Amino acid sequence: MSKNEHAVPTHFIRQIIERDLAADKNGGRVHTRFPPEPNGYLHIGHAKSICLNFGLARDYPGGVCNLRFDDTNPHKENEDYVNAIKHDVRWLGFDWEDRLFYASDYFEKLYGFAVELIQAGKAYVCDLTPEQIREYRGTLTEPGRESPYRNRSVEENLELFKRIRAGEFEDGSRVLRARIDMASPNMNMRDPTLYRIRHGVIHHQTGEEWCIYPMYDFTHPISDALEGITHSLCTLEFEDHRPLYDWVLDNISIDCHPQQIEFSRLNLEYTVMSKRKLTQLVDEGVTSGWDDPRMPTIAGLRRRGYTPASIRTFCDRVGVTKSANSVEMGMLEACIREDLDQNARRALAVLDPLKVVIENYPGEQVEMLDAPYHPKDGEMGSRQIPFTRELYIDRADFREEANRKYKRLVSGGEVRLRNAYVIKCENVIKDEQGEILELRCSYDPATLGANPEGRKVRGVIHWASASRGVKAEVRIYDRLFQHPAPDADKSVESFLAHLNPDSLHVVQAIVEPSLTSAVEGDRFQFEREGYFCVDPESRPEHLVFNRTVTLRDSWAKIEKQS
């Protein structure tokens, strides 16, 4: 944990836990779990859940948190997702130690509890088709009707369930259902399905051992109880499932009854958070993969340059409540800026190069200028930057003429080159179309590490040596969508209609040579531009940087006003 992270504010779940602790409810234990289904990559919403569950375990004496894969639907799951999820949780900074579990570990026990339910007359084998089950379920305003198979004898149910497990029946032909209340105002209590038949799928953990798979509503409470979970935290859409969670545990012989508590999921503006939609973005090639730096996945944020600490800080700041929310991107960006401002080395990189020739600087001369890695943290040391007769500056840092507000280089004007000399623009060379080709400048040798005498130079711009600088590919990312809530807009056929066509720009930059040794994962502030990280595809002979986030830019605001 970094120094930036301090005591987090309380929230309603902590209050519940503290009340339980005070009442010695679970023998003083706090035991949570993070239970992802391995059917996709984790996203920032999962990060909130991870920080919550593992954070609680960390903050209470003796607290522990399990990692459990909710792998009851083999159709959509695979081992690659399991590995990616483990990697992401660890990367975020959390440790499940020896508590790695799979719901599939409990298939045999689960089967036993299902038999118990049948023996108690609380579950039955139903032969209705999926369509019929839906019809019999009724609607939100009308009660359902009881299945004609609802009153089968215990013996018949037991026999049938055994034969189902033995593989005698086809997919979809029968299910095991809980026998609760077809007239319940809560849809989840209208004899929910407990088991379905699935032949021919190879489960990533259990292979072909089973042809029946338990449903979430049956599996989850039992898995929690088997692991001795005290507080089972999930998102709001499961609120209606809580009566069923409790019903399952109340009707089987198990001596642990965790408390399910629901909180609202995280929503971020200008992106989507549902696994279905993220999968679609990947499958349709809209993004380069789950780790595309524009994705709100942990892998995407990592590749974008976000640090684990910045994501943890973000999760702490958004808090835990039951109210619907849509958090601004600015909140996330502030967290990474805060981290990187303090911890990232500075470097000079020119993203849109314009050649500058210093006419009074000797052609063959190369001066190595010392430049601190950080303006405030001297302990980070410094590097040498070559200064030569031909340089590059950014096109945006020169204007032939401009008003007083513009503090950069203008014709006949002076500007400070960062960590180097003050230069003056003597001449502007253009082509026939009037396009500026290069600038002819002079430098003042007396201005290295010193202010010029008798005049004030207001601007400072970054630069790179033309001969010693290094080419680099820089990927400039913007938000993936143009709409703050792409999946909430019902007026379009698909959320894809809101894709931002300009979410990625690739530019060829000239960067200072010290960056040649940068390796995957290194993060820098390119001064006056933003924070950048080295992409996994980067090689010493072909550097690739991703822009994590821009710097705050008050100049852009000033310019916008005029």
Place this chain on the structure above:
RNA sequence: UGGGGCGUCGCCAAGCGGCUAGGCACCUGGUUUUGAUCCAGGCAUACGUAGGUUCGAAUCCUACCGCCCCAGCCA
């Protein structure tokens, strides 16, 4: 027109009957060889609405309004 939730500043969010925490964003100034950072200051006398209880209500009560979730053999 069933059930379950939620409504405090542009966005998050504290608050749990006694002067509306805080963060992000935004606005002013100052410092600055990054128009960054940093520092100082500003930013809710209608807490969804209307009634009520109370000396006192965002907090308690009543009614209403708005938004979200639920009719998978998904999780």
